[in-house]
Amino acid sequence: MPSFHVTPITTLDAELTVPGDKSMSHRAAILGGLSDGPCTIRNFLPSEDCLNTLNAMAALGAPHTVHEELADFGPVNLTIQGQSMHLSAPAAPIDCGNSGTGMRLLAGMLAAQPFTTELFGDASLSSRPMGRITDPLGEMGARIETLGANPGCAPLKIHAATLQPITYRMPVASAQVKSAVLLAGLFTEGTTTVIQPATTRDHTERMLASFQVDCLTDGNTISIQGGQTPQATDFTVPGDISSAAFWLVAAAALPGARLTLRDVGLNPTRDAVVHVLKRMGADITITPKDVPGEPIGDLEVRGGKLTATTLEQSEIPNLIDEIPVIAVAAALASGTTVIRNARELRVKETDRIDTTVKNLRAMGGVVEEFEDGMEIEGGHPLHGATCNSFGDHRIAMSFAIAGLFASGETTITNTDCVNTSYPGFAHHLASLISK
Numbered sequence: 341m342p343s344f345h346v347t348p349i350t351t352l353d354a355e356l357t358v359p360g361d362k363s364m365s366h367r368a369a370i371l372g373g374l375s376d377g378p379c380t381i382r383n384f385l386p387s388e389d390c391l392n393t394l395n396a397m398a399a400l401g402a403p404h405t406v407h408e409e410l411a412d413f414g415p416v417n418l419t420i421q422g423q424s425m426h427l428s429a430p431a432a433p434i435d436c437g438n439s440g441t442g443m444r445l446l447a448g449m450l451a452a453q454p455f456t457t458e459l460f461g462d463a464s465l466s467s468r469p470m471g472r473i474t475d476p477l478g479e480m481g482a483r484i485e486t487l488g489a490n491p492g493c494a495p496l497k498i499h500a501a502t503l504q505p506i507t508y509r510m511p512v513a514s515a516q517v518k519s520a521v522l523l524a525g526l527f528t529e530g531t532t533t534v535i536q537p538a539t540t541r542d543h544t545e546r547m548l549a550s551f552q553v554d555c556l557t558d559g560n561t562i563s564i565q566g567g568q569t570p571q572a573t574d575f576t577v578p579g580d581i582s583s584a585a586f587w588l589v590a591a592a593a594l595p596g597a598r599l600t601l602r603d604v605g606l607n608p609t610r611d612a613v614v615h616v617l618k619r620m621g622a623d624i625t626i627t628p629k630d631v632p633g634e635p636i637g638d639l640e641v642r643g644g645k646l647t648a649t650t651l652e653q654s655e656i657p658n659l660i661d662e663i664p665v666i667a668v669a670a671a672l673a674s675g676t677t678v679i680r681n682a683r684e685l686r687v688k689e690t691d692r693i694d695t696t697v698k699n700l701r702a703m704g705g706v707v708e709e710f711e712d713g714m715e716i717e718g719g720h721p722l723h724g725a726t727c728n729s730f731g732d733h734r735i736a737m738s739f740a741i742a743g744l745f746a747s748g749e750t751t752i753t754n755t756d757c758v759n760t761s762y763p764g765f766a767h768h769l770a771s772l773i774s775k
């Protein structure tokens with residue numbers, strides 16, 4: 341099984357461009373396939389998660405042609421042929437791999453189709469809660485069976501149904517749930533409204549607007565009128581701020597380091613990691629770029645010393661995927677960092693409270709675990725260790741970054757999983773270590 345062998349770095353002077361955003365790539369494949377014509381998607385993320393969604397759309401009758409590929413991974417520039425909201429029954433069950441986003445968004449769209457589909461995933465995805473989407477979709481009239489060994493879990497058998505619009509007050513702050521209900525709402529007659537308990541990433545709403553679909557946002561209430569057909573458009577996917585986060589932490593925590601990250605997505609519902617690192621003392625200069633669509637910019641980081649912080653409850657949904665690497669930053673900072681109200685971490689690709697705490701402790705970090713988070717006492721020197729990714733891409737990459745600051749060699753085992761979100765991570769890591 342592949343692994344990373346990481347040794348400490350003493351200098352860092354680099355410029356990197358991270359691959360396309362995972363959340364936006366899923367949505368571009370789905371909305372492109374539902375649209376009324378050909379859509380060219382540039383800088384698509386050719387990760388396993390997004391390729392599964394792209395292939396799912398092809399299996400549902402929306403094929404794509406590839407213009408450019410990232411060698412060994414897959415398409416980065418492609419045109420998807422929209423089917424004007426008319427999908428066709430797939431010949432076989434659809435594999436969503438490791439992706440909660442893929443499965444939950446596709447389920448929202450498929451709940452309203454006049455044919456039956458089955459969605460399945462790997463062992464991790466088959467243990468993640470699907471009740472959070474089958475409940476609201478069921479209220480809309482969807483008929484979804486959860487066939488997993490674990491109650492309420494995938495595989496999902498989604499039977500043909502006609503859906504009604506609803507107003508849904510989400511119990512958890514989840515962009516995946518919001519997006520599943522909005523996509524289902526697109527196939528109803530009437531207005532579907534979702535009320536979120538806190539602001540979550542708004543890529544679905546923004547992308548619907550790019551496809552000329554009216555979707556109204558009023559604070560944390562989002563409404564969509566059914567019966568609209570997305571108008572074909574081209575879309576360039578910004579760099580993934582969640583992937584940039586690994587290098588932001590590496591550079592911010594290394595005195596003397598200089599790093600420029602180009603064309604990173606800076607959507608305000610995703611950029612809390614930058615604000616939190618700045619609060620910890622990181623020297624990060626943001627240069628926004630004037631482009632249509634999602635906000636992007638360059639980030640320039642100069643390394644220094646970090647100090648502890650407390651994450652605000654309202655920040656949690658904005659940086660939920662970055663918490664493992666923020667925990668690594670906290671271990672390198674002086675003082676005690678407090679991360680609470682983050683119970684959602686327990687239902688990600690792994691239980692990320694458990695897997696982060698285990699690996700931090702293996703490297704000499706001092707951390708207290710809570711049901712909803714952790715407290716990290718920074719400043720204790722990290723030492724090389726063997727860290728298991730537990731099959732979770734963000735755990736693998738976070739502890740590769742920790743290894744850059746640990747004495748001796750750190751081995752991260754079971755690193756195949758990084759391909760679910762960051763093809764080329766190993767190459768970027770090696771380029772920094774070898775300098």
Ligand code: S3P
Pocket residue numbers: 362363364441513514515516517519541660661684
């Ligand atoms: C995502 C939403 C988040 C995030 C995931 C991607 C999305 O999940 O953790 O990696 O693309 O909508 P939740 O919506 O379940 O919080």
